Each structure stands twice: as C-alpha cells, then as structure tokens.
Amino acid sequence: xxxxxxxxxxxxxxxxxxxxxxxxxxxxxxxxxxxxxxxxxxxxxxxxxxxxxxxxxxxxxxxxxxxxxxxxxxxxxxxxxxxxxxxxxxxxxxxxxxxxxxxxxxxxxxxxxxxxxxxxxxxxxxxxxxxxxxxxxxxxxxxxxxxxxxxxxxxxxxxxxxxxxxxxxxxxxxxxxxx
Amino acid sequence: xxxxxxxxxxxxxxxxxxxxxxxxxxxxxxxxxxxxxxxxxxxxxxxxxxxxxxxxxxxxxxxxxxxxxxxxxxxxxxxxxxxxxxxxxxxxxxxxxxxxxxxxxxxxxxxxxxxxxxxxxxxxxxxxxxxxxxxxxxxxxxxxxxxxxxxxxxxxxxxxxxxxxxxxxxxxxxxxxxxxxxxxxxxxxxxxxxxxxxxxxx
Numbered sequence: 001x002x003x004x005x006x007x008x009x010x011x012x013x014x015x016x017x018x019x020x021x022x023x024x025x026x027x028x029x030x031x032x033x034x035x036x037x038x039x040x041x042x043x044x045x046x047x048x049x050x051x052x053x054x055x056x057x058x059x060x061x062x063x064x065x066x067x068x069x070x071x072x073x074x075x076x077x078x079x080x081x082x083x084x085x086x087x088x089x090x091x092x093x094x095x096x097x098x099x100x101x102x103x104x105x106x107x108x109x110x111x112x113x114x115x116x117x118x119x120x121x122x123x124x125x126x127x128x129x130x131x132x133x134x135x136x137x138x139x140x141x142x143x144x145x146x147x148x149x150x151x152x153x154x155x156x157x158x159x160x161x162x163x164x165x166x167x168x169x170x171x172x173x174x175x176x177x178x179x
Numbered sequence: 180x181x182x183x184x185x186x187x188x189x190x191x192x193x194x195x196x197x198x199x200x201x202x203x204x205x206x207x208x209x210x211x212x213x214x215x216x217x218x219x220x221x222x223x224x225x226x227x228x229x230x231x232x233x234x235x236x237x238x239x240x241x242x243x244x245x246x247x248x249x250x251x252x253x254x255x256x257x258x259x260x261x262x263x264x265x266x267x268x269x270x271x272x273x274x275x276x277x278x279x280x281x282x283x284x285x286x287x288x289x290x291x292x293x294x295x296x297x298x299x300x301x302x303x304x305x306x307x308x309x310x311x312x313x314x315x316x317x318x319x320x321x322x323x324x325x326x327x328x329x330x331x332x333x334x335x336x337x338x339x340x341x342x343x344x345x346x347x348x349x350x351x352x353x354x355x356x357x358x359x360x361x362x363x364x365x366x367x368x369x370x371x372x373x374x375x376x377x378x379x380x381x
Contacts, residue, residue, distance in 0.1 A: 020213065
C-alpha cells in the first residue's frame with residue numbers, strides 16, 4: 001500500500017505551483033469524480049479535491065514512481081482526505097437531486113437531463129447505503145476510473161481480491177436498487 | 180469500465196450504468212487552486228496541526244515548569260514566610276507580622292516580629308522590628324512582671340504546606356515582644372493529654 005505522507009517536504013512556492021498545475025490537469029477530474037461518489041454536493045467534492053492537491057504539493061517528494069503510478073499515489077492521498085472528512089462527521093447519506101449541475105451528460109432536452117439526474121441520483125443513493133469499504137471500491141473503480149491493478153495497489157490488496165470484492169459489491173448494489 | 184476482467188451478465192448493466200456516471204469540476208477550480216497555493220494556503224490538517232502544535236508545546240512547557248516548581252518546592256533548603264497582620268505585641272491593633280526564614284517544615288533560622296507601620300500587609304523598610312532572633316527561641320533579657328503569652332493558630336508558618344503551625348509570642352503590652360517561636364500542632368493535639376508546651380519550639 002502506498003504511504004503518501006511518509007516523507008513530507010517543503011518545495012518552493014513556484015515549484016509547488018508548477019507541479020500542482022500539472023498534476024491537477026492530469027488527475028484533477030479523476031480525483032473530483034472519486035469524491036463525487038462519496039460527497040453529495042459538488043461544493044464538498046471541490047473542497048476535498050483542493051485539500052487533496054494541497055497535500056499532494058506538501059508530500060510530492062515522497063512520490064516514488066517505482067511503487068506505483070502518479071494517479072494511484074494521488075488517489076491514495078485522496079482516500080486519506082476522505083477518511084478525515086468522514087471523521088469530521090460531514091458525510092451525508094443521501095444525494096439530493098438538483099445538486100448535480102456538474103453531471104456530464106449528452107441529453108438534448110431539459111426533461112431528459114432531469115431524468116438522467118434522477119437515475120444517477122438513485123444510483124448514488126444506493127451506493128451511499130453500502131459499507132464504507134464497499135463505497136471506497138466503487139468510488140475508486142467508477143469515480144476515479146483506476147484499473148484493477150491500481151485499485152489493488154491503492155487498497156493494499158491483491159488484484160484477485162479486488163475482482164471478488166467488486167463482484168460482491170455490485171451484487172449488493174443491484175439488490176439495493178431492486179428493493 | 181471493468182474491461183480488465185469479466186463480470187457475470189446480471190451485473191453488467193449496473194457496471195455500465197456506474198461507468199456512465201461522470202462529473203466535471205467547474206473550470207475555475209484549477210486556477211482557483213493555483214491561486215490559493217500561490218497565497219500560501221495549505222491543507223487544513225496542516226493548518227490545524229500548526230495550531231495544535233504550539234498548544235501542545237505550551238502544555239508540555241507548563242507541565243515541565245510545574246514539575247520543576249514542585250521539585251524546587253520540595254528540595255529548596257530554606258523558605259521565607261511572611262504572615263501579617265495580627266496583634267502579636269498586645270497593643271490591641273492587628274498590625275503586627277512575622278517573617279521567618281526556615282527550612283521547609285523544619286528548623287527556623289531567623290524569626291522577626293514587626294509592626295506593619297506602612298500598612299503594606301508585609302514586611303517592608305518602613306516597618307518597626309519588635310523582635311529579631313536567630314535559630315534559638317530564647318527569651319530576651321530584661322523580662323518584667325507583666326508578661327503576656329499569646330498563641331496564634333493555625334497557619335503555615337514554616338512553608339511546609341498545611342496550616343498546622345502555631346506562633347507563640349511572649350511580650351509586654353503594648354509593644355514589647357520578648358520571645359517568639361513557632362511549633363507544629365499535631366492532629367491529635369486537642370485530644371492529647373500533653374499541652375502545647377510539650378511541642379518543641381522552633
């Protein structure tokens with residue numbers, strides 16, 4: 001498992017800014033989507049994303065490309081940020097329709113967009129009923145879009161374990177959706 | 180999404196639905212982040228730890244100081260105790276005080292009875308010294324016929340901590356002090372058949 005906060009460092013402000021810009025351009029959307037599977041509001045996801053990249057800048061010297069990809073390392077930091085946020089008790093267990101103005105869609109009409117938002121809202125509401133570890137897996141796989149190997153690296157489990165768990169989580173989710 | 184391994188058919192629809200969910204952060208988030216970084220903003224946890232760290236240091240420093248103070252209190256060989264204001268010379272006014280240099284809870288090295296002329300509530304330059312003695316609680320020469328003995332109890336006269344000391348003063352009213360000494364009152368003194376005179380004077 002990656003340990004992003006193990007070697008903190010203090011880069012110069014210009015160097016940090018340059019690095020942060022590049023990393024945000026490459027992985028900002030993935031991090032934001034990861035949080036969006038956990039946070040009910042775009043504002044919250046934005047805050048968590050910003051918090052993640054502040055931490056990334058602080059700990060950038062500890063990134064070791066031999067241990068995993070940059071994206072996996074940043075998402076490991078994002079996981080820690082999410083855990084801290086959960087500890088602070090700000091996690092709401094529902095997704096309200098109308099708070100998805102950041103949803104990407106190709107709906108030609110407002111009505112279709114509304115239906116799409118409702119569908120995604122139901123889906124994320126169902127995800128919100130899962131155990132934290134299951135939500136974690138869903139957020140990584142579908143939110144940030146990392147593959148099995150990277151998911152295994154971030155969670156510190158084997159790839160086979162990722163597959164097995166994902167099947168079970170999806171099955172649980174399917175049952176929740178049909179209830 | 181899960182193209183790197185096969186899912187059972189009944190889960191593929193859900194997998195596909197989840198894979199379709201995409202959010203786009205507002206376009207200004209990146210520039211805003213850079214700006215905040217440029218202005219020196221840090222992660223909240225860093226900020227809180229920076230706030231907590233001085234507080235922890237202050238607490239640690241307080242504990243060290245308290246420990247040092249306790250150590251000094253217990254191991255300082257001598258202590259000066261100044262008690263004011265009582266009627267020690269029999270003059271009728273509670274304007275007298277006593278200053279002691281003593282080993283904590285033990286031997287008295289110096290004892291001075293004074294009249295608090297400047298009403299400062301402590302021994303000061305303007306006060307009149309009625310008695311100044313060393314380590315031995317002896318009577319001053321020239322003892323007359325009208326000695327009056329008074330006892331003031333109970334206070335911490337020797338810096339030991341508990342208010343378990345009594346001050347014995349022998350004098351000639353209204354302003355002469357012939358002898359002064361302290362002694363420790365024991366908890367069983369009231370029940371003891373021995374009087375206060377059985378306690379060693381210091």
